[in-house]
Amino acid sequence: MSPDEYCQQKATASGSSFYYSFLFLPPERRRAITALYAFCREVDDVVDECADTQIARTKLAWWRLEIGKLFEGTPNHPVTNALKPFIEKFQIKKVHLNEIIDGMEMDLTQTRYLDFTGLERYCYHVAGAVGLLAAGIFGYGNPRTLDYAKNLGTAFQLTNIIRDVGEDARKNRIYLPMDELKKFDVPANDILQAKYSDNFRNLMAFQVQRANAFYEKAFAALPAEDRRTQRAGLIMAAIYRATLVEVESDGFKVLTQRTSLTPLRKLWLAWKTWVSA
Numbered sequence: 001m002s003p004d005e006y007c008q009q010k011a012t013a014s015g016s017s018f019y020y021s022f023l024f025l026p027p028e029r030r031r032a033i034t035a036l037y038a039f040c041r042e043v044d045d046v047v048d049e050c051a052d053t054q055i056a057r058t059k060l061a062w063w064r065l066e067i068g069k070l071f072e073g074t075p076n077h078p079v080t081n082a083l084k085p086f087i088e089k090f091q092i093k094k095v096h097l098n099e100i101i102d103g104m105e106m107d108l109t110q111t112r113y114l115d116f117t118g119l120e121r122y123c124y125h126v127a128g129a130v131g132l133l134a135a136g137i138f139g140y141g142n143p144r145t146l147d148y149a150k151n152l153g154t155a156f157q158l159t160n161i162i163r164d165v166g167e168d169a170r171k172n173r174i175y176l177p178m179d180e181l182k183k184f185d186v187p188a189n190d191i192l193q194a195k196y197s198d199n200f201r202n203l204m205a206f207q208v209q210r211a212n213a214f215y216e217k218a219f220a221a222l223p224a225e226d227r228r229t230q231r232a233g234l235i236m237a238a239i240y241r242a243t244l245v246e247v248e249s250d251g252f253k254v255l256t257q258r259t260s261l262t263p264l265r266k267l268w269l270a271w272k273t274w275v276s277a
Contacts, residue, residue, distance in 0.1 A: 003082035004031055007038035010079075017243075017261075020270040021235035025138075032090050032137045033232070035082035040100060040130060042079055047107045056108055060101055067097050091136035099129040111173045112188075116210075119161075119177055120154065127157035131233070138230050142223040145230060151221060152233055155214035159240045162207050162247060166194060166255040176207065194255040204252040208244055215241060231274055238273045239266050 001009075011019050011034050018037055022030050043063055050056035070080040071087065071094050086092055103125025113119040131153030135145055161168070161175040168175060169191050181188060184203040191200075215237060222230060239261060247259045261269075 001078070003078040004035070006078035007031075007035045007082045010038040010041050017239040017266055018236060020239065020266045021232040023267075023270065024235070024274045025232055028086075029090075029137055029139070031082070032086040032092075033134060035079060035086070036092070036130070036133055036137065038079045039083065039097070042077075043101055043104045047104050053108050057105070060105055060108075063101055064098060067094060067101075070094075070097075086137070090139075092133055093136075096129040096133050099125050103127075103129070107173075113175060113177050115177045115179045119175060122175075123154040123157040124150065127153035127160075129153070131156075134233060135230065138232050140226045140229060142226050144221055144223050145226045148218045148222040148226075148230070149233065151214050151218035152237060155211055155218055156236065156240055158207065158211040158214060159244055162204065162211060163243060163254060163259055165191065165204075167258060169194070169255065176203065180206065191255065196253075196255060200255075201252045204254065205248070208248055211244060212241070235270045235273045238269045242269060 011022070016037070022033055022037075025033065043060065046056050046059045046063070050059065066075060066077055066080050069075050070084060073084070075081050075084055083092060103122060106122055106125065110122075113122065128150040131149035131151075132146055134153075135149035140146070165174075165176065172192070174181075174188055174191055176191070178188070180203065181191075184206070185199045186197070186203050189195075190197065218237070227234075242261055242265070243259060246261065247254060250257075250259060253259075
């Protein structure tokens with residue numbers, strides 16, 4: 001199996017919405033973004049699949065060394081070998097790859113966030129940094145596009161947090177800021193025990209409002225001249241925002257179910273966005 005085939009298999013197996021945005025890209029850019037996505041899956045899987053924190057830390061440390069080898073031109077892993085041809089061509093920066101690993105390490109030690117300042121920092125590391133790398137792969141001319149990419153990445157992560165509240169709670173993780181739980185009078189234990197209330201629904205409506213504000217902030221920063229090259233990110237945004245709408249229309253039943261769109265609807269949104277952007 002070639003490095004590209006390995007990354008493609010990793011991407012398709014996840015069933016992620018990101019996969020649909022890759023379909024319309026030119027082959028070379030599609031290979032690069034698929035390799036980046038596979039890298040994110042690899043380091044995320046370290047945290048999700050290792051029950052022993054020390055083993056997870058050791059594996060993430062190995063990935064840091066592997067990134068170093070990638071930029072020295074001697075990578076070992078299929079994912080880093082797949083990324084190697086695109087390092088200079090698509091401005092893939094070592095600092096951003098390491099920032100992603102920083103975010104994964106945060107999950108090893110932190111299961112609560114006191115306020116949005118801390119959560120926003122986490123969102124940058126696990127998603128904003130990915131957005132910056134993706135923007136380079138998609139192509140841009142105006143530096144303001146990086147502001148768009150960073151804010152869009154944060155919007156995506158906030159959407160994931162909203163969608164996955166129950167799933168995360170079953171792992172004893174609550175990403176909703178603790179001061180906001182207090183503000184809306186939602187005890188953390190209610191979330192851990194999947195207890196619904198009007199207060200919880202009000203809390204979630206506030207989370208959706210903030211996620212949408214980040215989408216709007218991102219779109220406002222996207223220069224007109226880079227809109228076409230950044231269409232893959234706009235496809236992701238269309239799919240993620242449609243998921244937010246579904247979560248809200250379902251009455252925020254995120255404690256007991258995971259809302260997702262059908263593959264056909266994702267494909268429709270992807271095509272519709274690609275031809276209209």
